[in-house]
Amino acid sequence: MSIYLHDTLRGEKIEFEPLKAGEVTMYLCGPTVYNYAHIGNARPAVIFDLLARLLRRRYKLTFARNITDVDDKINQASIETGKPIGEISERFIKAYNDDMAALGVLPPDIEPRATQHVDEMIEMIVKLLDKGCAYKAEGHVLFDVLADPGYGKLSKRDIREMIAGARVEVAPYKKAPQDFVLWKPSTPELPGWESPWGRGRPGWHIECSAMSVAHLGRTIDIHAGGQDLVFPHHENELAQSTCIHDGEPFARFWVHNGFLSIDSTKMSKSLGNVLLVHDLIKTIRGEVIRLALLSAHYRQPLDWSDETLDDAHRKLDRLYGAVRGIDIDDAVRSSARPPATFVEALEDDLNTPRALAGMFDRARALNKTEDPVERQKLAAELLAAGDLVGLMQSDPEEWFAGPDEGDMDAAEIESLLAQRERARSNGDYAAADKIRDNLADRGITIEDGSSGTRWRRS
RNA sequence: GGCUAGGUGGCAGAGUGGUUAUGCAGCGGCCUGCAAAGCCGCGGACAUCGGUUCGAUUCCGUUCCUAGCCUCCA
Numbered sequence: 001m002s003i004y005l006h007d008t009l010r011g012e013k014i015e016f017e018p019l020k021a022g023e024v025t026m027y028l029c030g031p032t033v034y035n036y037a038h039i040g041n042a043r044p045a046v047i048f049d050l051l052a053r054l055l056r057r058r059y060k061l062t063f064a065r066n067i068t069d070v071d072d073k074i075n076q077a078s079i080e081t082g083k084p085i086g087e088i089s090e091r092f093i094k095a096y097n098d099d100m101a102a103l104g105v106l107p108p109d110i111e112p113r114a115t116q117h118v119d120e121m122i123e124m125i126v127k128l129l130d131k132g133c134a135y136k137a138e139g140h141v142l143f144d145v146l147a148d149p150g151y152g153k154l155s156k157r158d159i160r161e162m163i164a165g166a167r168v169e170v171a172p173y174k175k176a177p178q179d180f181v182l183w184k185p186s187t188p189e190l191p192g193w194e195s196p197w198g199r200g201r202p203g204w205h206i207e208c209s210a211m212s213v214a215h216l217g218r219t220i221d222i223h224a225g226g227q228d229l230v231f232p233h234h235e236n237e238l239a240q241s242t243c244i245h246d247g248e249p250f251a252r253f254w255v256h257n258g259f260l261s262i263d264s265t266k267m268s269k270s271l272g273n274v275l276l277v278h279d280l281i282k283t284i285r286g287e288v289i290r291l292a293l294l295s296a297h298y299r300q301p302l303d304w305s306d307e308t309l310d311d312a313h314r315k316l317d318r319l320y321g322a323v324r325g326i327d328i329d330d331a332v333r334s335s336a337r338p339p340a341t342f343v344e345a346l347e348d349d350l351n352t353p354r355a356l357a358g359m360f361d362r363a364r365a366l367n368k369t370e371d372p373v374e375r376q377k378l379a380a381e382l383l384a385a386g387d388l389v390g391l392m393q394s395d396p397e398e399w400f401a402g403p404d405e406g407d408m409d410a411a412e413i414e415s416l417l418a419q420r421e422r423a424r425s426n427g428d429y430a431a432a433d434k435i436r437d438n439l440a441d442r443g444i445t446i447e448d449g450s451s452g453t454r455w456r457r458s
Numbered sequence: 459g460g461c462u463a464g465g466u467g468g469c470a471g472a473g474u475g476g477u478u479a480u481g482c483a484g485c486g487g488c489c490u491g492c493a494a495a496g497c498c499g500c501g502g503a504c505a506u507c508g509g510u511u512c513g514a515u516u517c518c519g520u521u522c523c524u525a526g527c528c529u530c531c532a
Contacts, residue, residue, distance in 0.1 A: 011462090029532075037532090044532050073530075156461060157528075204530085226532030227463090233531095258463080259526055266526085295481090296471065301464080301525060307482095311470060315481055321495065345472090353472045357480035367496055429491055436493075447495050454495085 003347045008254035024059040025216040029225040032068040033092035034077045036278040040260045047298045049105040065108040099277040102286040104390035112211040120210040121202045125182045133243035137173035141183040148239045155231035205236040223251035257298045288312045294352040322363035324396040326379045336380030402457030
C-alpha cells in the first residue's frame with residue numbers, strides 16, 4: 001500500500017512517489033504574523049502536521065513552513081499600536097508556535113522568514129524581467145500573466161474570461177487586471193530594501209517561490225495550504241517559479257484543505273465570530289480541538305460549533321476510558337504498532353474519519369476482552385495509533401481528573417467518596433446516593449467498579 | 459454571472475454498483491443495591507427527476523439547494 005494524495009492541479013487522488021527516492025520535500029504556507037492565529041488557521045497547521053508525521057514513517061522528510069513577516073497588515077498593526085514592526089512579528093511568531101504546540105503540532109524542520117530572503121526575491125524578480133514574464137510600471141514590478149500560457153491551470157480559470165468579467169478597480173499601470181505585484185515602492189516610514197527599482201518591498205507571492213527554492217529546491221514534492229490560497233496565491237507562485245526555472249515543475253503535488261465555518265457562517269471580523277486559538281485553549285484542552293479539526297476529512301468543509309467540541313470531548317472520553325486502568329509494560333508499549341487498517345486509512349488521502357473509526361473499533365475490542373495480555377497489547381496498539389495522529393497524549397487519569405481549576409479538588413472528592421463507601425457498606429443507600437447526587441451537581445461522575453470507585457469531571 | 463467542491467439515518471461523519479462505517483443521541487437486554495462506565499441487540503439514510511444496469515445511495519445527465527473562490531484571507 002502506498003500513500004495517496006489528492007492533487008489540486010490534476011484534480012484527482014494520485015499515488016504519491018517522491019521525486020528523489022526515500023526523500024520528501026514539503027512546503028506549507030504559514031501565518032502572516034500580525035495577530036493571533038484563529039481556528040481556521042489551525043486547520044491546515046494540524047492537518048499538514050499529520051501529513052508530516054505520516055510521511056516521516058516512510059521517508060526522510062524536509063518540511064518547511066514559512067512565516068510572512070513583511071506585509072501591509074503588519075505595517076498597519078504597527079501604525080495602530082505604535083510598536084515597531086519587528087516587535088509585532090516576534091510576538092506573534094512566538095504566540096503562533098505556542099498555540100500550535102498546544103494543539104499537538106510539531107515544529108517543522110525549517111521555519112523561513114520572508115524578511116530573511118529579500119535578496120533572493122530581488123534576484124528572482126530580475127530574472128523574471130529578463131525572461132519577459134514581468135514588467136516595470138510606475139516604480140512597481142508586475143508579473144505579466146498574459147506572458148504565461150499556462151496561467152490559470154491550477155485554479156482552473158480562464159484568464160481571458162476573467163479579464164472580461166473583471167469587476168474590481170484595476171490599477172491603471174497594470175497591463176491585465178490579474179497582473180500581480182512583485183515589488184512595490186516604500187515610503188520612508190515603511191519597511192523597505194534597496195533594489196534595482198529603488199527602495200521598496202516585495203509583493204506577497206514572490207516570498208514563497210523564493211523560500212521554497214532556497215530551502216527545498218526547484219521542484220518540491222508537496223505544496224500545501226488552505227483552499228483559499230489556490231487563487232491567487234498558489235497560481236501566482238506557480239507562474240513565477242515555472243517562468244524562472246524554464247518550465248521545470250514547481251510542485252509535484254498540490255494539497256489543499258477545505259474551509260472552516262463557525263455555526264454555519266463564514267468566520268469574519270465584521271461578524272465578530274473569529275475564534276482565536278489563543279483564547280480557546282484557555283478553557284478547552286488542545287487535544288479536544290485537535291480531534292475536532294480531524295473529525296472531518298481535510299478536503300471537506302468543517303463547521304465549528306459548541307457541538308463539534310462536545311462531540312470531540314466525548315470521543316476522547318471513550319478512547320481514554322478504554323485504556324484507563326491498564327498497566328502496560330514498557331516493552332509492550334514501545335514495540336506496539338498502530339493497527340494496519342488505521343494506517344491505511346490515513347495513507348489513503350488522509351482519511352481521518354475512517355482512521356478514527358478504526359481507533360474506536362480497537363477500543364471496543366479492548367473493552368470486550370478480559371484477557372490481561374490481550375488487553376495490554378490492544379491498549380498499546382491504540383496508544384500507538386494515538387501517537388501517530390497526536391491524540392491520547394495524556395495520562396488517562398489526568399484526562400478524567402480534568403483541569404485543576406475545577407471547583408472541587410481531588411482530595412475533597414476522595415473524602416466524599418470514602419464517606420459514601422462507608423454508607424454503602426452499612427447499607428445506607430439513601431445517604432450514599434445523596435453524596436453521589438451532590439457530586440453530580442458539581443460535575444463529578446462516579447463509576448463503581450470491581451477495583452473500587454473511580455470518578456471523572458464531565 | 460463564472461469556476462470548484464458538496465448534498466448520507468435525530469446530529470456529526472466515512473464509504474460502497476448487490477452484504478456492519480464509526481461517534482453521540484434513542485429503544486430493549488446484560489452487569490450494578492440503584493446508577494455510571496462497559497458489553498450484546500434493535501430501529502432509522504443515501505436531495506430531486508430521468509438514464510445506463512439483472513440490480514444504483516454508489517456511474518451518467520437534469521433540477522433544486524449549500525459552501526468556498528473570482529478582492530486581503532488557512
